[in-house]
Amino acid sequence: MKELFHNRNYMFYWFSSAFTMAASNIVQFMLSLYVLDTTGSATLFATMLSITIFPRLLFSPIAGVFGDRFDRRNWMFFLGLCSGVTIALFGILHESGIILTIWIIYVLVILLETFETFYSSSSVGIIPLIVKKEEIGVATSFADIDEGIVGIIGPLLAATFYATIGVGVGLIMAGVISFLGSVLLLFMHTQDIKDGEENVKNTIWKDFLDGVNLVKKEPFLRKLVILAPLTNFFLTSAFNISLVFFLRNKLNVSDIVFGGYEAILSVMVLIAPFIAMKLLKKEDAANLLPPLIFGITIGFTVLATIVIFNYFQILGQLSTIIILCIASGIIVAIIEIMNIASSVMFKTLVSIKFLGRVISIVNLLATISIPLGQMIYGIMNDFYPIYWTLILSAGGFFLMYFLSASILKDIAKPKE
Secondary structure, three states, X not given: OHHHHOOHHHHHHHHHHHHHHHHHHHHHHHHHHHHHHHHXXXXXXXXXXXXXXXXXXXXXXXXXXXXXXXXXXXXXXXXXXXXXXXXXXXXXXXXXOOOOOHHHHHHHHHXXXXXXXXXXXXXOXXXXXXXXXXXXXXXXXXXXXXXXXXXXXXXXXXXXXXXXXXXXXXXXXXXXXXXXXXXXXXXXXXXXXXXXXXXXXXXXXXXXXXXXXXXXXXXXXXXXXXXXXXXXXXXXXXXXXXXXXXXXXXXXXOHHHHHHHHHHHHHHHHHHXXXXXXXXXXXXXXXXXXXXXXXXXXXXXXXXXXXXXXXXXXXXXXXXXXXXXXXHHXXXXXXXXXXXXXXXXXXXXXXXXXXXXXXXXHHHHHHHHHHHHHHHHHHHHHHOOOHHHHHHHHHHHHHHHHHHHHHOOOOOOOOO
């Protein structure tokens, strides 16, 4: 761990990621509040989140190729700069009198998701370039700590911006933060591994097919493709749609209380990497996934029970919020540990030469399930009690537990 703190390149990457994620969290949080407050519809809210599938479907195949062939640092700087400028421009438009309608928000979300698709494909391959192979597990876990930190600060800042200076100025501030994150990358140096930038136009399709073939040949990757879409369907939809809609439109919590709820979840994200470090030292990453999935099943069962008790007035609002925060926080911590374990498996089993395009392919397949889940959950929440969607998530993860135990048994191995 001490070596990471003295690794100049790693620390610049760490702080750059913190600024970039903070800007993203602020934008997502403010737009969520804005859409729910102006429309009051879970379906429209789900639509805003679901349209992100289009840039991922269009650009994920080539994003990984760009990430593997271009200098990752420079490519990330350019994309972060574009993202920051775009966020700030939409904030300026709103302040100048052009109100952010749902259609304008759709355009903003699509643009930002396009930048994010290319950015993440490059970012995923940075850590193996700036740390030793034996440090990848610790470096990956520690990199996720900044997600917890900005997850605490981001929602609180976003709620404060939204309640005091409004969504327009808030977007401008988020754009500035994103810009600062990009500038920090200029101080980072990597010895990148590329196949030649001059041939990108002629080899994008070939490189994409190389990534597809690698996924087909590697049992771990082929099997993980099954788990990733299911996880996104049952988890992302419940947290992004059902719980947000329940808190804002059913319990009618204030902006500050909602920001506090998001901050509590982020505290758990902050704690989870430390737990992951300990677990990964004792156990192989693949061995961790089935019990973690079972823990998520229990968590969603508790959430569904809480919401049912609130609907039938067995549990009051304050008690509901407190227990909901605890149960949600535990689920978030477990899923964060699960993500870290999966990331470590990728970075140790996949060659850095193919890592960007392989991650893009897996993310593409996993992302396809998100809009489907969000639309289904959004429509269900508009017509049926919210607890039905939480019961659906609990049942889904219960089935995933048995599925994961079956498909990962050949990959898992005892920790030496």
